[in-house]
């Protein structure tokens with residue numbers, strides 16, 4: 235069985251239990267130095283069709299009749315398989331995203347293992363409801379059983395490739411669905427390693443299928459518009475989400491979307507200053523701002539505004555070892571916003587350009603961590619998602635103004651609130667129009683909690699029972715006694 239070595243061989247696809255390639259390939263680029271590190275197959279439409287048929291076949295076969303206990307055990311074997319090849323997964327994730335190794339070692343790969351283990355547990359512990367009904371129509375027993383949706387399409391992004399692929403694949407498989415996954419064309423490698431792990435874990439052919447390729451007019455679109463796909467789970471840009479939703483409308487296909495964001499941080503004067511500065515440095519610049527949860531808008535209560543801007547700017551200037559943008563195209567997009575910010579009248583407190591490392595990273599796609607001030611809420615720089623290492627800092631005077639500023643956005647995924655006033659924390663957090671509000675922390679995750687955004691940031695929630703609810707259909711059975 236072919237092993238996908240980190241960043242060297244052509245990256246495999248996986249359909250109906252066997253590894254596949256395609257004649258049509260495109261280059262895989264290392265964003266740290268721009269080097270070509272592999273070839274990625276572009277799945278033709280007929281392979282997409284075969285994968286969907288294989289998934290349907292698995293549901294009619296041993297996968298579809300597998301017990302909860304056996305499915306839970308299978309998820310555990312996948313988690314153990316990832317753990318056993320931890321180094322391969324880290325090497326591949328780092329090589330294809332350019333993210334700091336420490337981030338892949340402490341977040342991306344451990345979370346993928348946790349995702350499969352969490353859903354092995356949640357599946358096994360899942361309760362269903364039963365009601366003993368006494369009514370004028372007679373006495374009955376009402377109970378709920380759950381059926382999988384069927385063939386689930388998973389489209390996952392390039393920023394947290396394995397974390398976000400497994401965040402959908404684990405609950406989809408836990409609920410008994412068969413999966414056809416299409417990761418971002420930028421980062422196929424850890425998905426291919428996952429296919430090897432799933433193959434070794436002995437899941438029946440067709441339970442999990444993996445395709446590579448581009449989105450529009452290619453494998454991604456062929457998959458999400460496929461009439462035999464029963465549900466679509468997608469993480470990525472809001473505009474792509476809209477396009478997928480339009481395609482899904484023709485077959486009324488249910489969708490679960492985790493989309494873009496323009497996340498706000500609210501820093502009150504009574505905050506632990508050091509914690510708020512360090513926390514906002516992390517939430518704005520982790521993975522060079524390429525996480526949907528990252529902060530791009532910071533609002534600081536006026537008494538500490540100047541001191542906060544100076545501290546954040548100084549630490550942003552000192553940031554080292556940060557990774558590149560995922561591609562030259564994304565780097566150019568982020569730089570275009572750096573130019574736009576200045577055109578809109580921003581003051582550049584830190585960064586604003588391209589670092590000069592004096593080594594082969596200068597052939598990569600790095601941009602400087604950037605802190606901006608001086609723009610009105612109407613500025614495009616403050617309203618549009620940039621998805622890079624950049625945040626804009628503005629002052630506020632009252633709690634109500636802080637909430638109004640935070641909510642003045644088309645997005646609503648995550649927010650942070652920094653205050654040592656307990657009453658204020660519990661007053662403000664629920665008023666912020668976001669799916670997740672962190673108080674005196676950021677990206678502290680419990681996989682049982684609801685995860686997702688409001689407004690243009692998404693549809694539905696992932697995590698805990700929320701994912702299992704999306705990936706299954708409850709059936710109420712009413713038996714007259």
Ligand SMILES: O=C(O)C(=O)/C=C/C=C/O
Nearest residue numbers: 393401525526527679685
């Ligand atoms: O932490 C999670 O569960 C998650 O889904 C993170 C998403 C980040 C998107 O960029």
